[in-house]
Amino acid sequence: xxxxxxxxxxxxxxxxxxxxxxxxxxxxxxxxxxxxxxxxxxxxxxxxxxxxxxxxxxxxxxxxxxxxxxxxxxxxxxxxxxxxxxxxxxxxxxxxxxxxxxxxxxxxxxxxx
Amino acid sequence: xxxxxxxxxxxxxxxxxxxxxxxxxxxxxxxxxxxxxxxxxxxxxxxxxxxxxxxxxxxxxxxxxxxxxxxxxxxxxxxxxxxxxxxxxxxxxxxxxxxxxxxxxxxxxxxxxxx
Numbered sequence: 001x002x003x004x005x006x007x008x009x010x011x012x013x014x015x016x017x018x019x020x021x022x023x024x025x026x027x028x029x030x031x032x033x034x035x036x037x038x039x040x041x042x043x044x045x046x047x048x049x050x051x052x053x054x055x056x057x058x059x060x061x062x063x064x065x066x067x068x069x070x071x072x073x074x075x076x077x078x079x080x081x082x083x084x085x086x087x088x089x090x091x092x093x094x095x096x097x098x099x100x101x102x103x104x105x106x107x108x109x110x111x112x113x
Numbered sequence: 114x115x116x117x118x119x120x121x122x123x124x125x126x127x128x129x130x131x132x133x134x135x136x137x138x139x140x141x142x143x144x145x146x147x148x149x150x151x152x153x154x155x156x157x158x159x160x161x162x163x164x165x166x167x168x169x170x171x172x173x174x175x176x177x178x179x180x181x182x183x184x185x186x187x188x189x190x191x192x193x194x195x196x197x198x199x200x201x202x203x204x205x206x207x208x209x210x211x212x213x214x215x216x217x218x219x220x221x222x223x224x225x226x227x228x
Contacts, residue, residue, distance in 0.1 A: 025144035034216050043117075043203050043219035044156070075142065091217070099144055099169060099210030102213055 003027070004092050006104035014112055017080055021107045023073040023090030032094035035064055035075045038087045038106070047075070047088075080111045116140050119204050119220035127228050128194060134223045136187040136204030144210045145187040146217065147179060148203040156203055162187060163210045194227045201225075 004025045013019050025033070032051045036044035048057045048064040050073065056065050063076045077084055090104040117138045118228050136145065148156035161169035162181040170179075175223050176198075178190040187204055204220040 032216075036219075041201065041222070043119075043205075043221045044217075045219070046216045049216045051208065096211075099146070099161040099163060099207075100158065105155055107152075 002019050004090055004102045004104035006088075006090050006107050008107060009105070010108040010110070010111060012110045013080055015080060015082055018076065018078045019080060019109065021075045021077075021088050021090075021109070023075070023104055025071050025073070025090070025092045025102070025104075027071075027092040027094055028096040030068065031069075031093040033066060033073050034091045034093070035073075036089045036091060037061070038089060040086070044089055077109075080109075080112060082111050085109060085111045116177045117204055117206055117218050117220035119181055119202075119223050121223060122221065123224045123226075125226045125228065126191065126194065128196070130194075131190070131192045133191065134189040134204075134225070136189075136220055137185055138206040138218070140206065140218065141184075142206035142208055142218070143184060144207045145181065146205040146207075147177075147187070147189050148205060148219075148220075150203055150222070163209060168210060191225075194225075196227050199225055199227045208220055 007022045030104045034049045035047045038044040048060050049065045061078045066073045073095040087106040087108050091101050120135045145162045147159040150156040159173045160179045165181045176193045180188040201222045203222045205217040
């Protein structure tokens, strides 16, 4: 069964600190992996998208890594800001014509002053 | 700002009402999706439209009826809903349904409350 597991479930850090969120998946055949940020009550916004051949991709203070061999991805946030408080969702897309994606349960990040 | 526009942002309806959620995108995407999201849970796929044809229905109850009038518009017609249908309904689009078609672009969602 295709699955995406994220850890930790929730995380509290102080403003200015760094943190790393984890995503392990068993989705096959793999097409791409995306990290989304979702503020409470709003739609998810894409942070990065990574394909099989990509190991690292940065978007400002966000850096995502992908190890396709171990089927693991991480999202590193540097110099956290209060506005980073949100749910971060890992989404893996299968390489078929079905249009389906498998969502992780998300990590809820709270940044405190 | 998202390029997928959903209306209304909030909707309160009784169990006997008929209402519709609307979604619009002008990115030329040929795949559009409806997701349902309960609090503190990830989005759950409901329907997928590919080139204006329904390609996936995830066993959604018939009280939810999707419609794709053209490649830019996606509607979700609601009738005889139950209180447990209260949720955030998200519309999304992508270039097409193929796995390598890049990312999903989400709208801001429509918050539905069924009384």
